[in-house]
Each structure stands twice: as C-alpha cells, then as structure tokens.
Amino acid sequence: NAGVMQNPRHLVRRRGQEARLRCSPMKGHSHVYWYRQLPEEGLKFMVYLQKENIIDESGMPKERFSAEFPKEGPSILRIQQVVRGDSAAYFCASSPQGARGNTIYFGEGSWLTVV
Amino acid sequence: DQQVKQNSPSLSVQEGRISILNCDYTNSMFDYFLWYKKYPAEGPTFLISISSIKDKNEDGRFTVFLNKSAKHLSLHIVPSQPGDSAVYFCAASEGGTSYGKLTFGQGTILTVHP
Numbered sequence: 001n002a003g004v005m006q007n008p009r010h011l012v013r014r015r016g017q018e019a020r021l022r023c024s025p026m027k028g029h030s031h032v033y034w035y036r037q038l039p040e041e042g043l044k045f046m047v048y049l050q051k052e053n054i055i056d057e058s059g060m061p062k063e064r065f066s067a068e069f070p071k072e073g074p075s076i077l078r079i080q081q082v083v084r085g086d087s088a089a090y091f092c093a094s095s096p097q098g099a100r101g102n103t104i105y106f107g108e109g110s111w112l113t114v115v
Numbered sequence: 116d117q118q119v120k121q122n123s124p125s126l127s128v129q130e131g132r133i134s135i136l137n138c139d140y141t142n143s144m145f146d147y148f149l150w151y152k153k154y155p156a157e158g159p160t161f162l163i164s165i166s167s168i169k170d171k172n173e174d175g176r177f178t179v180f181l182n183k184s185a186k187h188l189s190l191h192i193v194p195s196q197p198g199d200s201a202v203y204f205c206a207a208s209e210g211g212t213s214y215g216k217l218t219f220g221q222g223t224i225l226t227v228h229p
Binding site for chain 1: 204219
C-alpha cells in the first residue's frame with residue numbers, strides 16, 4: 001500500500017514564477033491536508049480538503065496561494081508569483097474519514113527554493 | 116501566537132538513559148495531543164498520541180504524560196537508542212472534524228550518544 005506521494009521533491013523557481021506541488025493521498029484516503037515548514041520552525045497548517053471541497057483554509061495566505069483536490073487526480077497546491085519568503089518545505093498529509101491523529105500520514109515533502 | 120511550545124531546542128542523552136521531551140500549550144480547546152519524529156528531508160512519522168481524557172499513554176519504549184491543569188505534556192523514551200536521534204515535534208488538535216488540523220511546536224533535536 002503506497003504511502004502519501006508528493007512531487008516534485010525539490011523545485012526551484014525564480015521570483016515571479018508559479019509553483020505547483022502535487023499530492024496523491026494514500027489509497028482509500030479522502031482527506032488531504034497541506035502543511036508548510038519554514039526554516040527553523042515547526043510545521044504550520046495551511047489547508048484541509050476533501051474531494052472537490054475546501055473544508056478549512058484558515059492557514060492559507062490570503063493572496064497567491066490556492067489549493068484544490070479534484071474528483072480525479074492529485075491534490076494541487078499552487079503558489080503564484082513566488083517570492084523568496086515562500087521557500088520552505090511543503091508537506092501533504094492524508095487520512096481516512098473521521099481520522100484521529102494517529103491515522104494522519106505525511107508525505108516526504110516538497111522543498112521549494114525561490115531564487 | 117505560539118499555541119504549542121517546545122522550549123528546549125535540543126537535548127543530548129547517553130544511550131540507555133531516559134530522554135524526556137517537554138511541550139507546553141496555551142489553547143484550552145486542544146483535546147488531542149501527538150508526538151511526531153522527523154528525520155532531515157523526510158516527512159513526520161507518528162509516534163504516540165494521547166486524548167485529554169487520559170493522563171498517560173504507553174507504547175513500548177515511548178510514554179506520553181499529559182498534565183491538563185498545567186497545560187503540559189512530555190514524551191519519555193526509555194531506554195534511548197542512537198536510532199532515536201531525530202527532531203521531535205509535539206502537536207495538538209481541537210478534535211471533532213479538526214483532527215487533521217494540527218498545531219505543531221517548533222521541535223526538539225534529540226541526539227542519543229552511543
């Protein structure tokens with residue numbers, strides 16, 4: 001049973017470009033979460049999605065960031081017009097419905113570097 | 116506003132001894148607490164959790180203690196092994212439909228010396 005798959009693992013973008021990070025949840029999981037870890041900090045919640053629905057986006061920056069989890073295909077975290085401060089590790093996690101904490105599985109992360 | 120705090124950035128312990136990692140929180144609505152272990156360039160791996168209705172949960176070498184009145188929890192690892200060397204994150208959630216919305220501490224780097 002494959003785990004949470006994230007790609008790309010590493011992404012380099014110039015300031016002003018767009019970054020797209022993809023996440024395929026574990027088989028059978030219908031809930032996806034995105035977290036961001038800035039250098040020297042803990043992980044911070046960004047957004048919680050179910051298929052075709054955003055449940056909680058209270059951690060998303062108001063501008064340039066968006067997320068989706070379509071009926072078919074992976075969840076996408078999209079960052080438009082990236083700036084140096086967007087450089088971070090972005091982790092996706094998934095869970096089955098009604099998850100408690102120990103059924104939340106994290107992916108290996110996508111490292112975004114903005115130059 | 117840091118709702119979950121791990122005040123020790125690092126901890127160094129001798130192999131075979133006990134490692135105690137501490138975590139404090141401020142949000143009274145948190146009712147579920149977790150510890151994750153993380154290696155560089157990898158995602159967090161779940162270790163152990165505890166519900167607010169308990170004050171202790173044990174799983175092998177790992178025990179988590181919760182003191183609700185002090186809003187404090189700790190992770191005990193006995194005996195510590197070199198393979199335990201990693202960054203340990205404390206996390207909390209408000210439960211209900213928000214189980215996956217975790218608030219993390221800043222992490223503590225644990226080094227276990229052979």
